[in-house]
Amino acid sequence: PDVVEGITAGTPIYGASYGSARYITNSVNFGAAFDWGVYPNNNGGARLRLNKPDGGIASGTNVHSGVTAGYNLFMFPLEGFTENDADISIQTWSNQGPGGQNMSDGEIRFVVAKNYSGGTNWAISSPITHTVGTNQFQTVNTLTNYQALSWYNYAPANSWGVGSVGTQVASPMPGDAILAGFRLSASGISTNNSQASVFGARSFSLTGRAWNEYDNDNLxxxxxxxxxxxxxxxxxxxxxxxxxxxxxxxxxxxxxxxxxxxxxxxxxxxxxxxxxxxxxxxxxxxxxxxxxxxxxxxxxxxxxxxxxxxxxxxxxxxxxxxxxxxxxxxxxxxxxxxxxxxxxxxxxxxxxxxxxxxxxxxxxxxxxxxxxxxxxxxxxxxxxxxxxxxxxxxxxxxxxxxxxxxxxxxxxxxxxxxxxxxxxxxxxxxxxxxxxxxxxxxxxxxxxxxxxxxxxxxxxxxxxxxxxxxxxxxxxxxxxxxxxxxxxxxxxxxxxxxxxxxTPTASSIKQAWLDAYGSGMSGATADGDDPDGDGVVNIFEYAFGGDPTDDTSTGNQPAHGVVAGDGGASILEVIYYERTDASSRGLSTSLKETANLVFDDFTNATVTVVGTGSGPSGFNAVTNHVPVDDDEKFIRVDVNYSAE
Structure with missing residues (x-):
């Protein structure tokens, strides 16, 4: 680092460089070049310059020829860096010379290096663009975090590897990294401008951040x-x-x-x-x-x-x-x-x-x-x-x-x-x-x-x-x-x-049930639909554990019979089955009664719940006693569903 032009003190900088061509010969045997350099910020900082060719140029000749691309790597040593995420900021600057757009948009990729099994393991990030636009001078501030980027294998130990990007890898953690930095790349696109173009970084920082600084509801x-x-x-x-x-x-x-x-x-x-x-x-x-x-x-x-x-x-x-x-x-x-x-x-x-x-x-x-x-x-x-x-x-x-x-x-x-x-x-x-x-x-x-x-x-x-x-x-x-x-x-x-x-909701649990049978229901998914024609509509199939696509599977249907009550009086016993997680599913079950099926509506039945015990797997058996004190009475089991 001490021999790099312009550096007299400060953090050492390690670098490498690769280009698609060192010289591009033109009609008068001159060609475009690029260089790796570190200069004052008003001239690009740590920069890539698509340069005037060695030996000067003839008036009106082509400097860049449209094919010269350069890749410059700048790395800085790290000691005692332990965090496994980092805020990354970089300020980049470009000068594409007067007279129109003479260079492509710049590309920024961040790079880390760690000791691994006696060697150095490198990774390079997904790209970030420095947009040149139509301005001769352009300054762009970029702020990101380490974990927001994708990472790829990288091998800059050979010069041609500086310009390459390998296969994607699981994110390498920056903790214990020995080097961190960035790679800048750009291409010349001018065919008639003799000005050099510059793309550089004026500042760069990698600041450790603690994990879980995300908006995650403390989960x-x-x-x-x-x-x-x-x-x-x-x-x-x-x-x-x-x-x-x-x-x-x-x-x-x-x-x-x-x-x-x-x-x-x-x-x-x-x-x-x-x-x-x-x-x-x-x-x-x-x-x-x-x-x-x-x-x-x-x-x-x-x-x-x-x-x-x-x-x-x-x-x-x-x-x-x-x-x-x-x-x-x-x-x-x-x-x-x-x-x-x-x-x-x-x-x-x-x-x-x-x-x-x-x-x-x-x-x-x-x-x-x-x-x-x-x-x-x-x-x-x-x-x-x-x-x-x-x-x-x-x-x-x-x-x-x-x-x-x-x-x-x-x-x-x-x-x-x-x-x-x-x-x-x-x-x-x-x-x-x-x-x-x-x-x-x-x-x-x-x-x-x-x-x-x-x-x-x-x-x-x-x-x-x-x-x-x-x-x-x-x-x-x-x-x-x-x-x-x-x-x-x-x-x-x-x-x-x-x-x-x-946490599941009543609607999500019910939707999952519908999804499990959806292909066989032919679109008949409303609560009152009966896609299998067995006389048991979907809401009862859902509540009692039936299969809405199979007319032989109606679930745990209610049962009833007459038993002797206190004093020997007859009691109508009605047993219905309720899912053990009925409240999570938004389900409730009740008995309704009416004196006739033509003129009167069903109302809440006069009923005594005498016991709730275990039933078939996933269900409770609820036993109800209804007094037989009228000449005629009709009893109905109702299932109610609420998505709230």
């Missing part, structure tokens, strides 16, 4: 897997489990439960428990080896092939415990350090041992919607965030990976690796946006560890309108044979996810 809810100690507890519990299958029905930690209760006493004779106050946690765990009981006096130092995978899934306090985690333990033995052979009974690790864990929270518990609610992720509210710690304990672990998991429409999906840890790190915040993340089919019930996000994998196209669960997938691998109990681990201290809670 981002924190499911914080931190524990507060129960009065009987000490340091929390090591709730250690061997390999076990993931279950969507049975949580590993119940909602608001004492973790470790009933597990007995620890080696000091003290029962250690802690109190989990969050939503129920579902999980699975796979270790690719088994820890066998140690043999007293065996020389594990010399016979490392006898070491075994001692990984365990652990639920413990976040203070020094890293919450929900994979931890390599091994059984505790006394006299460690004084009896050498016992050192190797305290957690033997063998290079290559791998363990995988999955933690899942269900949306109904996590985001707290009412019955029937759905959870939708939109660009304004789709944050998935985990705070992760990776402790390799003197490089006992070689690497740790983190992915996010969601469940949409009864199918699980998993992301690319969100972070690959190779060095110890504490409380690292990992963030993705659900709508821009690439998701791949995943079946944790069959195998928690089986993941395919390779180039041959099929990426899912998700609507994210019915996200039923969120989760974190962890995996770590042992790097070094050792027999010491060092507790290497990777764990989740905090987890957050955001979605819009869509």
């Amino acid at each position: 981002v809810v924190d499911a914080d897997p931190q524990t507060s100690w129960n009065e009987t507890g000490n340091n929390g519990v090591q709730f250690e489990l061997g390999s076990f299958a993931f279950s969507d029905d049975i949580p590993i930690v119940q909602e608001s439960a004492i973790i470790g209760d009933g597990l007995g006493n620890d080696f000091n004779g003290q029962k250690e428990t802690n109190w989990w106050t969050g939503a129920a946690v579902y999980g699975g765990f796979v270790a690719d080896g088994a820890y066998s009981p140690p043999v007293q006096g065996y020389d594990y130092a010399s016979n490392l092939e006898s070491n075994y995978n001692s990984a365990a899934l652990s639920v413990a306090g976040t203070s020094g415990g890293d919450g929900f985690k994979i931890q390599w333990n091994g059984p505790w033995q006394s006299n460690v350090g004084s009896i050498p052979e016992l050192d190797y009974t305290n957690g033997r690790y063998e290079a290559g041992d791998k363990a995988t864990a999955l933690f899942v929270w269900k949306s109904d518990d996590f985001l707290g919607g009412s019955d029937g609610s759905t959870y939708e992720m939109t660009a304004a509210n789709d944050v998935i965030k985990a705070t992760v710690s990776y402790e390799d304990r003197d490089v006992v672990l070689g690497s740790g990976n983190v992915r996010f998991v969601i469940k949409e429409n009864d199918q699980y999906y998993i992301s690319y690796v969100v972070s690959n840890f190779t060095d110890e790190a504490s409380n690292i915040e990992l963030v993705r946006q659900g709508t821009t993340t690439a998701w791949f089919p995943y079946d944790p019930v069959t195998d928690v560890a089986s993941v395919d996000t390779s180039t041959n994998a099929t990426q899912a196209a998700l609507d994210l309108t019915d996200v039923q669960a969120f989760g974190v997938w962890l995996e770590a691998t042992v790097a070094t044979n050792t027999g010491y109990r060092l507790y290497p681990r990777i764990g989740v201290d905090r987890f957050q996810a955001g979605a819009i809670v869509n």
